[in-house]
Amino acid sequence: MELKNEITKFNLRENGEVDKDDKNGKISEAFKPIAEMILSGYFKVSKNNSASYVTVHPTCVEMYYHEEGEGDDKIKDYIVYHRNSNDGKKEVSVFPLGVLHNHVSGIDLTFERMGENNNPIRFSALIREFWVDKSHKIEESHENYGEEIYTESNPEKRPTYLYEALYSQYSVFDGFSVQWVDGNEDERKEIRCVKNRLNVAEYDMKDNNDGKGPKPEKIKKDGISKELLTKNQSYKQCQRMWSYSINEDKTK
Numbered sequence: 001m002e003l004k005n006e007i008t009k010f011n012l013r014e015n016g017e018v019d020k021d022d023k024n025g026k027i028s029e030a031f032k033p034i035a036e037m038i039l040s041g042y043f044k045v046s047k048n049n050s051a052s053y054v055t056v057h058p059t060c061v062e063m064y065y066h067e068e069g070e071g072d073d074k075i076k077d078y079i080v081y082h083r084n085s086n087d088g089k090k091e092v093s094v095f096p097l098g099v100l101h102n103h104v105s106g107i108d109l110t111f112e113r114m115g116e117n118n119n120p121i122r123f124s125a126l127i128r129e130f131w132v133d134k135s136h137k138i139e140e141s142h143e144n145y146g147e148e149i150y151t152e153s154n155p156e157k158r159p160t161y162l163y164e165a166l167y168s169q170y171s172v173f174d175g176f177s178v179q180w181v182d183g184n185e186d187e188r189k190e191i192r193c194v195k196n197r198l199n200v201a202e203y204d205m206k207d208n209n210d211g212k213g214p215k216p217e218k219i220k221k222d223g224i225s226k227e228l229l230t231k232n233q234s235y236k237q238c239q240r241m242w243s244y245s246i247n248e249d250k251t252k
Helices: 003-009 026-040 159-167
Strands: 042-047 053-067 100-103 106-110 120-133 176-181 193-195 203-206 215-218 243-245
Touching: 003 026, 026 053, 026 120, 026 243, 042 159, 053 159, 106 159, 120 159, 120 243
Parallel strands: none
Antiparallel strands: 042 053, 042 176, 053 120, 053 243, 100 106, 106 120, 193 243, 203 215
16 A cells, blocks of 8 residues: 555546536545545654654545646646746645645645646645654654644544644754655555544635636635524535545544
């Protein structure tokens, strides 16, 4: 059960005709095996030249997928941070496979690649929830940072705290490494909840008559029923079911 191999051979277009807004759920189903592999594996943070390490286990991931280029068939996911600018004046290169992308919402495990006609495909998984196993960490006087206790059934739900979980375990003066470790086939986790991504707004193309043409804007809450709004009640919620968790949704 190797995540890298699965991602390398993954081609969303091989799943037949897909709806760019995923109204038929085909994209959600195509992402599910990848989500299962992520939720079955873990990050291993090791101190250099030492047997000391901790493991960081994702329990919920949100998938993001944005195809660069023009065309009515392109799947657009404008919430994606790492993409070309809307006006086409700024283009960003493709991340090497498996780069950790740190941003204001947390950390993405990235799977970007070049698509048709040399157009990048921005594909990534945001680690939305996780827990940390410190049972293999050899404590020293300066290694007692972060004493919060979380478990698989009671994970840390603040994705920005993944910065601390990965980067604040050991001193840079000693050195440390972060490595992805796949779970075994008999360790595959069961996904118990598939739902909308948290506070991800739906976008519409708007022309502000500024001579720059239409650009994507979040659909505001005006005239939208409450049950279709984001959790922060500010915008219309994106209906793509691209969030996967091994824990049941307790908000119902």
